[in-house]
Amino acid sequence: MKTLTILGSTGSIGRQTLDVVSHAEGRLKIYALAADKNVRLMEEQARLFQPEVVVMMDEPAASDLRGRLRDLPIKVAQGMEGIINSVVAEKVDIVVTALSGRVGLEPTLSAIAAGKTIALANKETLVAGGDLVMSAAEKNGCKILPVDSEHSAIFQCLEESPETIEKIILTASGGPFFGWTKEKLDTVTLEKALCHPNWEMGAKITIDSSTMMNKGLEVIEAHHLFALEYDAIEVLIHPQSVIHSMVEYQDGSVLAQLGRPDMRLPIQYALSYPTRWKNPFERLNLRGKTLTFHEPDFEAFPALALAYQVGRRGGTLPAVMNAANEVVVLAFLQKKVSYPAIINIVKKVCSEHYVLDNLDLGSILDADNWARQRAEELISGF
Structure with a gap:
């Protein structure tokens, strides 16, 4: 049995991680759940999964949650100190970092220093501090297992012979505005930007997907995770989101990882690694499907070009x-x-x-x- 701390349990990735836990047939156990200030959902999660600790970043939310959970033997902590304590606890095997934004950097470094395995769903951690994080992981002998669907796909394809890589190919859905011109993008409304065609995600990452900044962040993340130069990281638009990414080897062979656009699959792989567990999730059906691929439009979506430039610097x-x-x-x-x-x-x-x-x-x-x-x-x- 593996024991988890989940940072960001009330967010999209956190909720799907708990769904994976609920289907894991006793192979996963929750030590701690942490979130910002969604007290109602955290109470539901705490009552269902019975962790030893729950943490709220927001102080009033922590106070409210203590009152709600006073009938249970669950410790309620607060703030960054509470989060760091929840990841370094001796009982914890894996820390799922699904907090949104740069706030995930400090607890990730603390978990690595404590020798924990990291299931990384917070790409901003590697964007902001990739050199520090990867150096610390190597020093402490810690595994960093990617949860992003694209990086999980690459990780799975690299199990063959990583020393013979020519390049990696990150696929991107293109978001809700694939094919739009720069002029047409000037008319985008919030409501349109929040309508992703394939994935169910939080608001921030959905907007990032629409601007393609999300893919730019993933390029920088891939650079750190797989120790590749930026010239060896290619982005390819794949609107169907069936191929999650590919690896091209020096002999011209290309390995791809395919699956439904369901984040529970890469989450489960990170938690089950190095094995694979059976689950009841819907299977990919390729009958009648057409898969298409396109070059990204760097002029209409300059965030992607900026990320390459920033990453190289x-x-x-x-x-x-x-x-x-x-x-x-x-x-x-x-x-x-x-x-x-x-x-x-x-x-x-x-x-x-x-x-x-x-x-x-x-x-x-x-x-x-x-x-x-x-x-x-x-x-x-x-």
Whole structure:
């Protein structure tokens, strides 16, 4: 039996992780659940899965939850200290990092320092601090198992002979605006941007998918996870979301991983690795299906080009791009800025940043804080 701490249990990935746990036939156990401030859902999860600890980042939410769970022997903790304690606990085998945004970096580093296996669903952690995270994982002998469907696909294909890779091919659905021109994208509304054609995801990642920033973040994540140069990471639009990614080897052979667009599959693989467990989830049916592939439009979706540029420069710049994007996407969700303003503000923040190399956690957090403040200043001008 493997014991889990799930960070972000009330979010989309967290909820689907708990669904995997419920179908695991006793092979998975929950030690701790952590979230921001969704008290109602956290109470439901706590009563159903009976963890030893639940953590709320928000202090009033933690206080409310203590009252709701006073009839159960469950400890309610709060804040980053509570989250870090939940990942380093001796009983924990695997930490599922499904918190949204850069906030996942510190608990991930703490879990690695404690020797835990990381089921990584928080791409921003590697975007902001990939060099630190991968170095720490190597030093402590920790496995980082990708949960993103694309990186899970690559990880599965790499089990053959990773030393003979020519390149990896990250597939992208193209989001709700595949084929749209730059001019047409100026008319995008919040409601349209939240309608992803294939995947059920949280609001932030759904907007990132529509701008293709999500794929840009995944390019940087892949660079760190698989130790590949950016020239060996290709993006290919695949609207059907059946092939989740591919690996091309030096002899010209290409291995692809296929499956339904169901995040429970890569989640379960990360939790069951190195074995595979049977489950009752719907199977892929290829009869009558047509699979198509297209080059990405870097002009209409400049976020992808920016991510390549930022990733190649490295240093504190990826953390700045990620932080600015988090702030501006939230502003878009709150209808404070237009859709085109998302990438325009992110690009401006990146262009103004003085990049630092030789990173540590402090320099990354300082860059992150600067980018958030600068993005807020630019948003206030809209």
